[in-house]
Amino acid sequence: MSVALPFIAFLLVGAFAAYHRLRLAVWVAITAVVLAACWLFGANQAATLVAALLLAAIALPLLLPFVRKPLVTTPLLKFFRKVLPPLSQTERIALETGSVGFEGELFTGDPDWNKLLSYPKPQLTEEEQAFLDGPVETLCRMVDDWQINHVHADLPPELWQFIKDNRFFGMIIPKEYGGLGFSALAHHKVIQKLASISSVVSSTVGVPNSLGPGELLMHYGTPEQKDYYLPRLAAGEEVPCFGLTGPFAGSDATSIPDFGIVCKGEWNGANVLGLRLTFNKRYITLAPVASLIGLAFRMYDPDGLIGDKRDIGITLALLPRDTDGVEIGRRHFPLNSPFQNGPIRGKDVFIPLSQLIGGVEKAGLGWNMLNECLAVGRSITLPSTASGGAKFAAVVVGAYARIRKQFGLSIGRFEGVEEALARIGGKAYATSALSQATAAAVDRGDVPSVPSAIAKYHCTEMGREVASDFMDVVGGKGIILGPRNIGGRAWQASPIAITVEGANIMTRSLLIFGQGAILCHPWVMKEMKAAQNPDFAQAVEEFDENLFGHIGFAISNAVRSLWFGITGAKIGAAPGDDYTRRYFRKLDRYSANLALMADVSMLLLGGKLKFKESLSGRLGDVLSHIYMTSAMLKRYHDDGAPQAEQPLLAWAFHDSVHKIEVALSAALRNFPIRPVGWLMWALVFPWGRRAVPPGDRLSHRVAALLMSPNEARERLAQGVFLTPCANNPGGRIDSYLARAIAAEPVERKFQKALKTSDIEALDFASQLDEGVREGWITADERQQLEELREMTLDAITVDDFDPHELRSAGFYDLPQHRRQPREAA
Template identity: 80%
Template structure:
């Protein structure tokens, strides 16, 4: 036994040092002391000597720079340069445009949770809250989604005017230019509330406050451009759009074929230097009504009018609608959600160089501008839209499931419906936390490239899943469109959010891990910069520091992965209370798993990793759910750790952790180099997979929260339009919940009398009369049952129409019931 002890000590000291990420010198000192103790305490002297030799052979070469750099670092630097994936200029700009927030901690393998928990709770100012309670509430009350989507295929003039007067299009524009100067959090809250009543209204407000002329001018416009355009954008005199996507350049925006030739032309009666633009864009929101069109194109100077560079690069311009050569006004029809969206085309459209955003400072800088601003818009508009729809769907469907009866029971009491309600509630809670977290990141001054991709992808995907489950629960109520339907349009619109701002397949398989592996990793970017340093000596020095920091980090993550797996993540420093501390510890384990998998994948696959999109997507799922669960836990503690919210928190958390293990398992089983996958399985799942999807008992508790008045349900509904009015069937159904619950004992008593007392009346009113006459219910209880019947009828009734009401107006005008026909 004494022979084994020195080697066991060597192994345990190494594991201890790796877990705590000690420096090599510290490990060497502790190892020397431990082996000396073995010697003195009677361990086998030959075994101890061998252990000392092993430790010396590791420590001495690595501790001495004169040996380490030429014999270890320099050869590894040469090898690294060979496997380093080539980065195009556009990829480099996109990487440099993003900043790293807490997602960097999740990639470290040892998250510093104090960084997360010390972030201030996101809160609105009094002015922002007043705007939500005033103009936003008023706009929601004015919104008739059926009139917008079916009758007009547009917003009515009074809504357009109200939004302009109240500066809805200028929420992000500073007050000195006439805008509201709101925070990203306020922007998120406004879009969330509007989306709960109409996705057409929310997108109409969201686009001018997202990527477009306003944001681009604020960051990159000249002072003259800001002074001229921003006040006009803020008060709605100018309606903006931004034309980026074209038939041959969708998600690959850097390949746009649209071009502008530098030349001289006529502008306002003078001959000036400008660009002649030829372009073909599609899917451009607000284009049919826009007066100011932001345009991305590739700028060329074949005659050298600006200098020696012929291909200047992607550039952004502001083009007036009325300029000669513009073809704008036609509309697309996106899945029965008729927000203003359409193509923009132009042939040899001339604009002066003063219309280039930033003027001479903007020549060829378009891709950098887009990269820096795309993530901010992606962080807010689409996640907030998903949050509004999911939260409204959750509380409304919960109320509907309580009010709607089948076989004498509320349909929400059936386990199949409970499963759907649990998914709806848990995902709505997660979407809400994730969308708010990314908005808060923008307010902290981050450019959240990776979190914005996470929020866009997962909020819209979960939003689609919530919409599907809502439709399943409400059944026929959902599939019959009309003013009473609160869910059908959301179901139709769900694929739109999946598609825009970068298709979700691309976002998952390319962006999240593709950017995260470089931006968020604590050492990779440093190694890449060192390897590309033209100063060989400085590059070697920087690479040496980064390399051995990376090695220490990688070994630590391997040790931490095994330790957390065999101990069930029961130990380790973690924040939170007695309920959530175990959740944080579990995330420590999966953070180490992700970091280890990322390192192995980059080392083994090198530049080929870029093309292994299935692997990239699965590792992106791990990072995404780590970020999402962090946002969920932060929200829970920001709100005072309410006990009533625990079922929602637990369901969302366990769903994410189960998906993390599923993604890791799939990545390992399909790893391109099979023996490496087998070895990694032993480090990550030495005792097998343990995470399970949320169980039935937890699902029952979540469903029960949605189907009864309580504080957790109220918090979930916070920030969406639930006012019970004629244009808001969701608000009306939600308002019935308390009365329906209160009436249930009387209803059960009355139904028992119907069954057992021999009531002879057949219609409901006569049955109530007989029940009161026979003394089975009181007159007050009769009123209560009448009110319950009226509420139930409003909740379950669907619309019907005269045939001509469902025909397009152009068809109806040409086929009138009186036999007359309008000339075509």
């Protein structure tokens, strides 16, 4: 034992120093003191001397800069420059335009949770709340989704006018330009509520307030452009759209073939310097009704009319709809969800340079501008839409499952249905927290590139899963379309959100971890910038500082991963209360695992990592679920840690933790360098994978919350349209819940008496008559059962139509040649 003691002490002190991230000099000093103690108190002196020599061999070269820099740093810098992955223009700009908020903490392996909890609770102003309670509520009452989708294939004129009159298109435009000047949180709340009644209305309102001319002008427009266009956009005098995607350039916008050539031409009767544009765009929301078109194209100056650069790069411009040569194509029809969407084309369209967004000074900076606005827009519109749909589904399906009975029992009492209800409730809680967190990040002034990708991907995926479970529970009430339908349109529309603003497959496999690993990592971006410094001597200085900080960081996360794995993350300081402290400890573990996996992957795979999309996607899942659970815990504590919400929080948290471990294990089992994967498994899962998905008892508790009035259900329902009016069958079903529950004891009493009686009445009304005569029920109870029957009938009734009512007259009334696609015609 005396021989092993110095080496054990050496390792334990090193592990302690690494766990607590002590500086190298501090570790050396503590280790020297411990080894001296071993020498003095009976350890084997030869072994102690070997341990001391080992300490000196490590410490001296690293502590002495004149030794470390030429012998260690310089060779590593040269190697790093060789293996540094080449970045495309798209990737480089994406990394340069994003900012890092709390998500950066998740890559440290030791997140500062107090920083998260100290952020102010997101809250609406009185004006914003009044807008939600007033114009937004009124608009929701006006919406008839069946008429929009089946009859008009558009919003009726009165809805368009109401939206314009109440400046829904100007929510983000400052008040000095006639807009509402709302926060990102208010923007989120408005879209969330509208989405709970109609995805067509929410997308119509959402697009002008996200990526589009309004936001671009606010950030980059010239004073003249702002003064002219922003008041018109805020008042609805201009309906905007933005042309980015084309047939040959989808996700890689920097490869767009649309171009503009600098030249002279006629504009308003004068010969001016401008651009001749040729473009072909598709999938452009609001294009068929737009009066102002934002356009992305590549700008060229072959004759050097504005400078020496010929290929100027991606540029943005504004085109009035009536500009000569602009052609607004026919409408696309996205999955039976008829929001205005269509192609835009133009050939040799001349505009003056004054139509460039931001003027000539912003020429060539279009992709930078789009990236910043994409991050903000993607943080709000799609996550809020998914959140509104999921929250609405949760409360409505809970009421439906309680009211709807089969075999004499509420269908929500069947365990198979309970499982679906629990998934709906847990995911509604998660999407609500995640979408609110990204909106709050925007209000804090962040440009949340990584969180926006996380929110877009996971909210829309969970929204699709909720729609699927919802349809399973409500059955025929969901599949039969008509004014009474409560789920069919959401089911049809769910893939649309998966596809737009960056397809989800690409977002998961390329963006979340690929961007996050560089942008959010505390050392990688600094090392990359140092390596790219053309002054080699200065590069060595910068690289030296960052490299050894990174090495210590990696060792710390390896130690922390092993320690948390061995202890099950049950030991250590953590914020929160008695209920959530264990959750924060678990996230400490997974943060360390993520940081370790990121470092090993980038070190060993280098530039090849960007092509390992399965690995990148799995690590992206880990990052996403840590961020998502952070958002849940933040929301829970912001709301005062309500005990009633604990089942929802627990279900969503354990679902995410299970998915984190599934993603980590898949990444390790499939790691390209197999021995490294085995070693990493020992550090990450020393006792094997332990997390399990939410259990049956927890699922039962969540389902029970959805099926009865309570504080947690009411809080989950906040912010969605549940007014029980004629155009809102889901709201009516929700309003029946309390009365249906109150009638259940009477119903059970009546059914029990009916089964044991010998009365011959077969119809319900006659049976009630007999019940009153026989004294089974009172007259008041009879009225209660009649009301229950009416509510149940409204909840389960579906629509039917005469055949001619379902005919899509617009298409079949066209001449035969007009029915063909444009290319065939």
